[in-house]
Amino acid sequence: MNPPAPMDPPAEVRAWCQAARRPCVLSGAGMSAESGVPTFRDTPRSLWARFDPATLATPEAYERDPALVWAWYQWRTHLVRRAQPNEGHVALARWARSRPELRIVTQNVDDLHERAGSPEVIHLHGSLFAARCVACGRPPSQPLASLGDDGPPPLRLLPPTCAACGGLLRPGVVWFGEALPPGPWQAALDAVTRCDLLVVVGTSGLVHPAASLPAQALARGVPVVEINPQPTPLSPLASRVWRTTAAVGLPQLLPD
Numbered sequence: 001m002n003p004p005a006p007m008d009p010p011a012e013v014r015a016w017c018q019a020a021r022r023p024c025v026l027s028g029a030g031m032s033a034e035s036g037v038p039t040f041r042d043t044p045r046s047l048w049a050r051f052d053p054a055t056l057a058t059p060e061a062y063e064r065d066p067a068l069v070w071a072w073y074q075w076r077t078h079l080v081r082r083a084q085p086n087e088g089h090v091a092l093a094r095w096a097r098s099r100p101e102l103r104i105v106t107q108n109v110d111d112l113h114e115r116a117g118s119p120e121v122i123h124l125h126g127s128l129f130a131a132r133c134v135a136c137g138r139p140p141s142q143p144l145a146s147l148g149d150d151g152p153p154p155l156r157l158l159p160p161t162c163a164a165c166g167g168l169l170r171p172g173v174v175w176f177g178e179a180l181p182p183g184p185w186q187a188a189l190d191a192v193t194r195c196d197l198l199v200v201v202g203t204s205g206l207v208h209p210a211a212s213l214p215a216q217a218l219a220r221g222v223p224v225v226e227i228n229p230q231p232t233p234l235s236p237l238a239s240r241v242w243r244t245t246a247a248v249g250l251p252q253l254l255p256d
């Protein structure tokens, strides 16, 4: 997708961002799209185009074929390692420096907010960099090997085993059908309860319960701004919508 040409942000939204003391940002896969990390609903670009992510990102898929699921996550990890934070991630990190109470709640499993310099990112759906044992829950005892740059990604890769109990490692992400980690979910609820502005960027608003957070802010009378080049179920409810991308819009919206 070509990013839309830059345009002026809605003046009112810019004023809200300037004035907010406790802003909260809810980000989704579109936040990282301009870093080259594909969203789930993007034009298929890889070997994995033939698979539906929803059929790979489940506990049942892992039980059925752990090598297929592990290979898919290793490929996604590889893409993220090669990617760099975009201007949107950088603008949010800058905003956090002038607004220490800013909270970023992300559905992303990449580490691009952190690599741009944002402290305290709340990861609702876990992380590609937090593998753990399916049996005992321990993290790997040593860093995992990453995929090389040569050749196509493998379609199957047996997960490493746990040094403590011999169980298989699984990706540290939340799969469809799994509960969110209670700590981050509570932190997200706290952030949305305390915020005086919610900026929702790059999420299709289809994955629950994360998608329920904007409604909670709106119910408290807090303005909710959506930044997304496409309409979403949130669009008709949001206080303001700006049809632009994360990397184009956020640097223009947020105070320097």
Ligand code: NAD
Binding pocket: 027, 028, 029, 030, 031, 032, 033, 034, 037, 038, 039, 040, 041, 042, 107, 108, 109, 110, 125, 201, 202, 203, 204, 205, 206, 207, 227, 228, 229, 230, 232, 244, 245, 246, 247
């Ligand atoms: P999604 O794939 O369902 O939706 C992406 C949204 O981003 C769409 O509404 C699209 O219009 C918008 N978008 C596309 N390009 C954009 C851009 N440049 N700027 C702003 N918006 C843009 O993603 P989701 O809502 O986050 O939910 C799906 C699940 O996908 C989440 O659970 C998440 O964990 C997972 N996911 C994460 C990553 C990542 O970590 N980078 C990547 C793919 C999927």
Ligand code: ZN
Binding pocket: 133, 134, 135, 136, 137, 138, 162, 163, 164, 165, 166, 167
């Ligand atoms: Zn174990």
